[in-house]
Amino acid sequence: MARPAAAMIVIGDEILSGRTRDANMHHLAGVLAAAGIDLREVRVVADVKQQIVVAVNALRGAYDHVFTSGGIGPTHDDITAESVAEAFGVAAGIREDALDALAAHYPNGRDDLNESRLRMARVPEGARLIKNPVSGAPGFSVENVHVMAGVPKIFNAMVAGLVPELNGGPPIMSENVRINLPEGDVAETLCGVAEAYPELSLGSYPFVTPSGFGTNMVVRGDAGDQVAAAAQALRVAFGIAQ
Amino acid sequence: MARPAAAMIVIGDEILSGRTRDANMHHLAGVLAAAGIDLREVRVVADVKQQIVVAVNALRGAYDHVFTSGGIGPTHDDITAESVAEAFGVAAGIREDALDALAAHYPNGRDDLNESRLRMARVPEGARLIKNPVSGAPGFSVENVHVMAGVPKIFNAMVAGLVPELNGGPPIMSENVRINLPEGDVAETLCGVAEAYPELSLGSYPFVTPSGFGTNMVVRGDAGDQVAAAAQALRVAFGIAQ
Incomplete structure (x- = not known):
């Protein structure tokens, strides 16, 4: 009856500044409970690389799974991909399969991918992609760290695709x-x-x-x-x- | 223009299990932003003494203020007072001024304080009380760690009394x-x-x-x-x- 243990990292200045009320933690907690995965700890950190690296490295060794939310968009303050890569000591780069997933959501495919959008196809070396049926830009898993978008509609869709593939225990x-x-x-x-x-x-x-x-x-x-x-x-x- | 840095610890199995959606983090974030205090990190931990002790000790040295929410009620799973005491290496005990604050909210005063309720007057040595105008049972501060109730109505009332007494910076x-x-x-x-x-x-x-x-x-x-x-x-x- 062993149940895997999990942690979550919510990445985003907008939560800490009080601008936005986080919704992803509560959603993930419910999905994990139903899947028989114990959510044991959550950390909310700012859009600061060092804070993300420290949290990822503190939690990925302590828990079976770590789920992150936020910071994988196209703008300069979206630094989750490079932060997770740094935590694992690997490089991040644009990958063909991530480009394909992203391009499929634009009318003119790759021709619509400006430099900012290309950022959304950057993933750490060795990552497995997580599908984003809402807007194309994929999430990814590196080992036991699962990196997802912060927009609740996209986060929820990624969770719906990812969690059934993890081995849970009996529901609580x-x-x-x-x-x-x-x-x-x-x-x-x-x-x-x-x-x-x-x-x-x-x-x-x-x-x-x-x-x-x-x-x-x-x-x-x-x-x-x-x-x-x-x-x-x-x-x-x-x-x-x- | 220096702005104090703060962290929060949300204590409660009910948040991690998905049963309850936390409201205190968003409330505190807004109050601190208005008071010119930077909320930099939040941790949500279970009702487990060791988790609370580790979080308190990790954050109280790293930030000017640490605010906690939850676990100061009368039941067996309310272990925040003894956990914070342990983090500071001091004892926790029932104190007269805490008893007075609590008793004032019952029709028969101290005669209404059964053994369970007496738990709510236990504070770590050297703590300063935080007023609870809703239900009497006080919160408390030990050095830079401010311990408050989890019920949002009570948490908000305690925050309203506490935060104006802290030295903030200019509002952001x-x-x-x-x-x-x-x-x-x-x-x-x-x-x-x-x-x-x-x-x-x-x-x-x-x-x-x-x-x-x-x-x-x-x-x-x-x-x-x-x-x-x-x-x-x-x-x-x-x-x-x-």
Whole structure:
């Protein structure tokens, strides 16, 4: 029941400056959970080569997979391809198959590829291309590092093509028990159920509504029957058994 | 015009599992930009003590401020206080002023504080409290690490109290020029303007709409007049001058 471990690197000044609210992390987290791949860590870094290199090298050795988002477009601030190449100690260059993938999305093919667009066909040596059905410019994988676009529509399409090709584990089972009590009133009972099911992970997530505090109690684990039993134990304890 | 540099640590399995979409990073990024504090890096880590300790110690030496979000509630999976204490090599314990802040939010004061709730008054030795006007349970700062709640309404309230007390730099000025052209058609001009204004940061952020591709070109920098001039240069170059 081993589940591969993964990390993500979100590359982009626009996230750190508050201009844009990242959407790719949440999307990837959901896809990986369904595929049985554990997302363990995310780093958001600026469009700065050294920061990208450090993050790639810190994470690619620590996790089975690293997914990146952003910085593979045609402009001067798109530096992910050369940064990933540097992290692996290889060169980046324009490759014929990447050019073909890109050119196929323009009416006049390669004739439409100006110098800026040609940047989008640069990939590190030894990379495998990731398809981009939206705008052609491919992503790529180098060993266990998967490099994708930042535009959510393109990121999602790349993820949809890539993730099914990775070997995942069993999907993580989960159940949510929602209750209109503050976390401080459910903590002791929750802790008791957590101790009774040591193989499961029980979390509590408080919320605030106009009518008061409430808590979502989330049970997660490998075995669906155990997850169901623990969730039912919580419902019984709080008098909301179905 | 020195601007302090900051990092953030988002603590929470629920973000990494895809259950919850984080909102605190985007909120903090906007508040810090307005306060003249540069957010340079964000890490999202699981509710695992060792991960929190490693992230706190990696970032607190590298940046002027570190802000954390999540894991300071009353349940067994709320381990941020002891993790931050461990990162600093100090003990964590229940403190009278934290108890007072917490008790003030319950109808019967301290009599309402069961064992679980008492956990919310535990802070590392030497910490300064951060006010929580929503639910009482305080956040805290240890040296340059500011520890806040994960519930967005509470996180935002704590940020509102904390950030004005930090010494920021001048706010970063920015202008956005939106154009209905794909990034590959604006890259060369954008790069030329970037070279003409070496003190500014020019970024481009492509988007996809049903009617085609477009690009937001964002000019950022310290000097408002330079930012305005560069933005105008872009508008003139693309024939959309106002």
